[in-house]
Amino acid sequence: MPQTLRLGLASLNQTPLDWPGNLERIRAVVRQAQCQQVHLLCLPELAITGYGCEDAFLHPDTTTRAAQHVTQLAAEIDQLVLLVGFPLSLDGHCYNGLAVCAEGAVRAIFCKSYLARQGIHYEPRWFDAWPSGTLDRRPFGDNPTPIPIGNFTLAYDDFIFSSEICEDAWVTRDKRNCRLARYAHFIFNASASHFSMGKADVRENLVRDSSRDFNIGYGYANLLGCESGRAIYDGECLFAHEGRIVQRGPRLECSDGNVTVYDFPYEGRAEAVTTCELRLPRNAAIPEATPVSYQTERDVADEDEAFAKAASTALIDYMRKSRARGFTLSLSGGVDSSTVAVLVAVAASRMRKALDPATRRRWFTYFPELLEAFENPDRLMPQLLTTVYQGTRNSGPVTRNAAEKLAQSLGATHLNLDVDPMVSAYTSAISQALGRPLTWEQDDIALQNIQARSRGPSVWMLANIRGSLLLSTSNRSEVAVGYATMDGDTCGGLSPIAGVAKSFLQHWLVRVEQEGVAGLAAVPALRTVNEQEPTAELRPPNAAQEDEKDLMPYAVLDSLEEFLIGQRLPLREAFQKLCTRFETQRSRTQLLEWTAKFCRMFATSQWKRERYAPAFHLDDSNLDPKTWARYPILSGCFAAEIQELREEEASNGETP
Ligand SMILES: Nc1ncnc2c1ncn2[C@@H]1O[C@H](COP(=O)(O)OP(=O)(O)OC[C@H]2O[C@@H]([n+]3cccc(C(=O)O)c3)[C@H](O)[C@@H]2O)[C@@H](O)[C@H]1O
Ligand SMILES: Nc1ncnc2c1ncn2[C@@H]1O[C@H](COP(=O)(O)OP(=O)(O)OP(=O)(O)O)[C@@H](O)[C@H]1O
Numbered sequence: 338m339p340q341t342l343r344l345g346l347a348s349l350n351q352t353p354l355d356w357p358g359n360l361e362r363i364r365a366v367v368r369q370a371q372c373q374q375v376h377l378l379c380l381p382e383l384a385i386t387g388y389g390c391e392d393a394f395l396h397p398d399t400t401t402r403a404a405q406h407v408t409q410l411a412a413e414i415d416q417l418v419l420l421v422g423f424p425l426s427l428d429g430h431c432y433n434g435l436a437v438c439a440e441g442a443v444r445a446i447f448c449k450s451y452l453a454r455q456g457i458h459y460e461p462r463w464f465d466a467w468p469s470g471t472l473d474r475r476p477f478g479d480n481p482t483p484i485p486i487g488n489f490t491l492a493y494d495d496f497i498f499s500s501e502i503c504e505d506a507w508v509t510r511d512k513r514n515c516r517l518a519r520y521a522h523f524i525f526n527a528s529a530s531h532f533s534m535g536k537a538d539v540r541e542n543l544v545r546d547s548s549r550d551f552n553i554g555y556g557y558a559n560l561l562g563c564e565s566g567r568a569i570y571d572g573e574c575l576f577a578h579e580g581r582i583v584q585r586g587p588r589l590e591c592s593d594g595n596v597t598v599y600d601f602p603y604e605g606r607a608e609a610v611t612t613c614e615l616r617l618p619r620n621a622a623i624p625e626a627t628p629v630s631y632q633t634e635r636d637v638a639d640e641d642e643a644f645a646k647a648a649s650t651a652l653i654d655y656m657r658k659s660r661a662r663g664f665t666l667s668l669s670g671g672v673d674s675s676t677v678a679v680l681v682a683v684a685a686s687r688m689r690k691a692l693d694p695a696t697r698r699r700w701f702t703y704f705p706e707l708l709e710a711f712e713n714p715d716r717l718m719p720q721l722l723t724t725v726y727q728g729t730r731n732s733g734p735v736t737r738n739a740a741e742k743l744a745q746s747l748g749a750t751h752l753n754l755d756v757d758p759m760v761s762a763y764t765s766a767i768s769q770a771l772g773r774p775l776t777w778e779q780d781d782i783a784l785q786n787i788q789a790r791s792r793g794p795s796v797w798m799l800a801n802i803r804g805s806l807l808l809s810t811s812n813r814s815e816v817a818v819g820y821a822t823m824d825g826d827t828c829g830g831l832s833p834i835a836g837v838a839k840s841f842l843q844h845w846l847v848r849v850e851q852e853g854v855a856g857l858a859a860v861p862a863l864r865t866v867n868e869q870e871p872t873a874e875l876r877p878p879n880a881a882q883e884d885e886k887d888l889m890p891y892a893v894l895d896s897l898e899e900f901l902i903g904q905r906l907p908l909r910e911a912f913q914k915l916c917t918r919f920e921t922q923r924s925r926t927q928l929l930e931w932t933a934k935f936c937r938m939f940a941t942s943q944w945k946r947e948r949y950a951p952a953f954h955l956d957d958s959n960l961d962p963k964t965w966a967r968y969p970i971l972s973g974c975f976a977a978e979i980q981e982l983r984e985e986e987a988s989n990g991e992t993p
């Protein structure tokens with residue numbers, strides 16, 4: 338005879354080591370789950386401490402406090418069973434644990450067996466892997482009675498469940514703990530699976546395939562928001578049953594967290610009941626549940642919208658978690674700075690729609706002017722964003738007007754500054770000191786850079802005056818080759834789009850101009866921005882400077898980065914792929930020159946990447962030097978590989 342249990346998965350927007358805040362947000366989703374009469378609730382990975390505590394996981398005080406907080410929380414739990422993640426210290430080891438709290442105590446602890454160590458994840462630095470498929474029994478906290486720790490199944494009444502912790506599910510099927518799945522009706526997954534464009538499909542397939550392969554129910558609870566500064570989590574909670582997604586929660590929501598509920602039908606498995614480690618009684622006090630409404634369609638249309646939602650959620654989280662009073666941006670009327678301005682406008686529009694008065698107060702009590710501005714929607718953007726155009730004699734009217742029109746259309750506070758006197762003052766001081774005039778023929782890079790650098794102090798000053806965050810505008814294509822002035826246009830506290838390729842931004846901004854995105858209406862003022870060729874506008878106007886003339890076409894640059902860095906191909910193979918992609922448009926000789934230039938510039942600009950402001954992870958081709966592309970600052974710069982390639986091409990008669 339089939340029975341039904343109401344299961345809950347929660348998203349949570351936590352902050353590493355925010356002990357009281359994390360506990361409060363957990364209590365809030367527990368209350369929400371109780372109101373919805375949930376029997377078992379699973380939270381995201383390491384919800385007690387936050388997932389991104391990094392080396393703080395190595396501090397004994399972190400694990401001690403975590404254990405205290407879990408014990409305190411468990412003491413409050415009576416009506417439901419709660420699965421909550423925390424770092425578990427045991428015999429000098431630290432495990433990534435998931436406590437099962439029921440009837441006022443921690444009853445068991447699942448442990449992660451496969452640690453995430455790819456891309457941005459460095460878990461083996463902080464955690465030990467629990468030997469897969471094994472079980473121990475130990476006392477926990479003040480309770481002298483040993484409880485199950487490791488991998489096992491539990492019974493709640495006659496419902497049998499187990500749990501994986503994020504990466505446990507991402508390893509190949511033969512490694513996964515199939516034995517437990519054979520005995521269980523349901524597997525929970527407490528996860529901190531970072532956002533990157535295109536990854537939602539992969540995660541969804543994983544959840545669907547898990548339920549089909551093991552013939553069970555599967556529930557995946559993901560972390561939400563920009564937790565610790567770089568990684569973003571989409572907070573999507575997914576239920577799958579018999580190979581189908583049967584319920585999903587909101588994705589990339591602007592909130593502290595939410596509960597997604599599914600009524601799971603199951604039939605008893607007598608053999609399984611006898612194999613499980615602990616039986617938790619079903620709480621008879623729970624009344625008949627009200628019906629659940631089901632959502633199986635995605636609420637984020639496509640990757641353009643996912644990018645807008647992820648980046649704007651992250652901007653909001655970063656601002657409030659760093660207690661910044663809005664943003665300051667040097668707006669040139671080009672694609673990069675315009676994209677950043679639009680992302681702030683998306684953030685404003687989403688906050689206006691999504692935040693109830695209580696959440697606004699919780700998030701922005703430190704910023705009363707913004708709280709007040711929520712009462713009058715026209716006041717929100719001027720509080721949130723100050724833009725400044727900073728012209729020199731090389732700036733043209735097109736970019737000045739583009740910046741002004743865009744700022745006006747988005748509702749930002751816009752300022753105009755003439756930085757030419759500063760540029761002239763530096764130039765003549767250096768010229769006098771050297772005893773010669775500075776010329777474009779002899780001093781090109783220095784004369785370009787002094788303009789970009791003269792813009793730095795003023796935007797920093799404005800940011801300081803307002804107590805706001807200075808946003809820098811580098812994109813990943815520029816970051817790949819160091820096409821930026823250090824301490825000039827790299828100035829800033831946060832670099833929101835440094836993980837995104839220029840070609841994506843160019844296409845995305847056209848979409849915003851024509852259709853709008855993520856609730857922001859179309860922005861026709863972007864037309865002038867989108868019609869221009871990308872230019873640094875640092876040389877005199879008659880030089881008609883363009884990024885692609887200084888570098889190479891962005892499509893070629895992005896392809897080289899994809900092949901050489903993203904796919905880690907040897908130079909020869911990367912070059913062959915480049916030739917295949919561009920053979921109808923460009924000569925092999927030209928492609929070889931661009932390849933050599935890219936290699937040189939990529940290698941010599943690692944030091945610059947180490948000095949960019951923190952960047953959001955929006956794409957898994959990231960070049961962030963701390964979490965992703967860890968390359969040496971000093972290196973051989975591919976000199977031998979380029980030489981070999983040149984010789985090979987010459988001997989094939991391909992290039993002169
Ligand atoms: N390994 C290393 N560790 C520490 N420092 C290192 C270094 N390698 C070089 N350096 C130093 O780096 C300095 C050169 O770097 P830096 O001063 O930044 O200047 P640099 O990279 O030489 O030039 C900046 C480039 O960015 C372009 N740009 C600038 C501004 C805006 C835009 C735009 O798209 O809008 C484009 C500009 O056209 C130019 O091509 C030198 O002083 C050199 O000694
Ligand atoms: N005239 C200007 N006024 C204000 N800021 C400027 C000006 N020129 C450059 N900047 C700043 O320097 C940054 C780097 O310039 P860059 O040319 O790379 O970007 P962009 O102008 O936004 O886009 P694009 O490369 O598509 O022209 C700009 O994003 C902006 O923050």
Ligand SMILES: NC(=O)CC[C@H](N)C(=O)O
Pocket residue numbers: 382452453458502503504505507528529530531
């Ligand atoms: N926290 C984790 O274990 C995350 C690992 C997983 N492979 C992901 O990228 O989503």
